[in-house]
Amino acid sequence: MTNLEIAWTLTEMADLLELKGEAPYKVRAYRRAAGNIKNLEEEVSNFYTHGTLEKIPGIGKNLAAKISELLRTGRSTFLEDLRKEVPPGLRKMLVIPGLGTRSVYQIYMHLGVQTLAELEKAAKNKQIRKLPGMGTKTELAILRGIRMLKEEQDKIPLGVALPLALMLKDQLLAIQGVKQVEIAGSVRRGCEMVGDIDLVAKVTPDNQVAAVMSGHPQVKEVLANEPERLALLSNLGFKVEIIMVGSEEFASTLLYATGSAAHRQKLLQLAAEQGKTARDIGFSTPRWLAEESKVLTGNHEDIKQKDKNKTKVIKNPGLNEEEVFYERLGLPYIVPELREDRGEIEAAQKGELPQLVSLDHIVGDLHMHTNYSDGAEDIKRMAMAARERGYRYIAITDHSRSLVVARGLSIEQIKAQRAEIEQLNQELEDITILAGIEVDILKDGSLDYEDEILKEFDLVIASVHSGFSLEQDRMMARVEKALRHPYVDILGHPTGRILGRRRPYAVDVKRIIELAAETGTILEINASPDRLDLNDNYVRLAKDYGVPIAINTDAHDLKRMGEMEYGVITARRGWLEPKDVVNTWDLDKLLARLKRNR
């Protein structure tokens, strides 16, 4: 059992215990344990083997016993008993903003509602407002929340899907008869939310993929087992699709399975314009998808069975061999992140594809928290970890005083932190620490410290952390005031969305981008895979307006500094080049660009 699976199991226990009305500190202990395990570098099973589970922070005697049972048997009698007591369907309702455990349990007890469908029905039938402490507003919040959930349709964030896909890739490579594996589909394109995980494997006819993967400990159910296609449902509820083909079909299959459908369609259209058939360019629909694609694309020309004899055999097919298909259309290679039919084929034709930013270009991280506020590590450890990543600078940006939950900094703490940073800058070589702050934008648009304080920082990020439900006029006035502030260098997570959980607050993002351009404010791509805020489309718009972007992790611990990758993927999907991203610049150039120094 993987750390992620254990963490998810503990989280389910926490949810069910909370629904049951258990003591809040007990519930929090489960959640903390889950969080610690999720972030753990080492496998929990190693601790188990050595009998040192209780060495893991937040794991005591009780939780160690529960984890031992999980690792020994793959099951938990404790959880199974809990599920009998509290219907697991109630957990999904907790995602609805405004509905907490007390309300969900009330609704269950009074109306017997156990699923989202039943909840929606009860709300539509005006049953909710009859319950004590609930009224029409709650009913509307429920219907709104269910609408949001329906939009997501069981999708999973890239931050969960990508690590899983990489792990599966490694595991597949270890199976007899597997020569190469690549991730495909929306994961490869870097979409922020994905429906399933697609992998394309180059195999020999006697491969053991189906046999091994069907019995895999993380597989809950085999959804389809065909000669060239294996569809699985994982324990965590994700769909995984493995396409198995021979060498000569690998590249075309990868291209096909990577999509997007719109991009594919456009390529075929271009081929037709050039008087070529799909077969001419070696881009015929794979057999395993022939039926499905009829529905997906409605294109009947190209879905005839592939004639292997007529397909040009490509030497050493692989990732780069996808280039051949583009070449045959007279195009340069188009990377997966751009394959969305958002003008990439036209740009390729004109030789105007962007030279996209990549992780290698990133030399700093301008948004991170320490144990001065709600981070887990001290400044030095964050700085050393950044240096190990090859960064040249970081900005420490803890929370401001209004954010009490996050232990926002008092004026005295700001001074103490500044002194410590100066000391560390003397001590540490090859990295510069900037003394920054993530200052709250208060409800009236004023900032959480006076200007005399703000001007002392090297860099200021301004973010909204309260009053999310202001209507658009007031919210925009608030953000505009912050953008116009002379000491605000970066606007943090500009829309405030949390994927699958919280909608963006009521802002006009286009207007924010215009204002950023006007005021010289940098906009953030918050790289946390829960946020990815700005998203790819707005990033592209910001680029069009010439607004520079900072890709920041907002890390609260060492591990999450690694989430830079997701921010970079989002930047690439937004067509950004290194020049558009301020934390690819050297420090002098960056500092000179800050509003305060201009």
Add this chain to the structure above:
DNA sequence: GCCGTTTTCGGCCCGACTGTTTTCAGTCG
């Protein structure tokens, strides 16, 4: 349920906002 003692018990992130009430419980960050 965990942790760290002041070592077997008491503290653990706390205050604002919202929707429901008419004094407050629940939710959220």
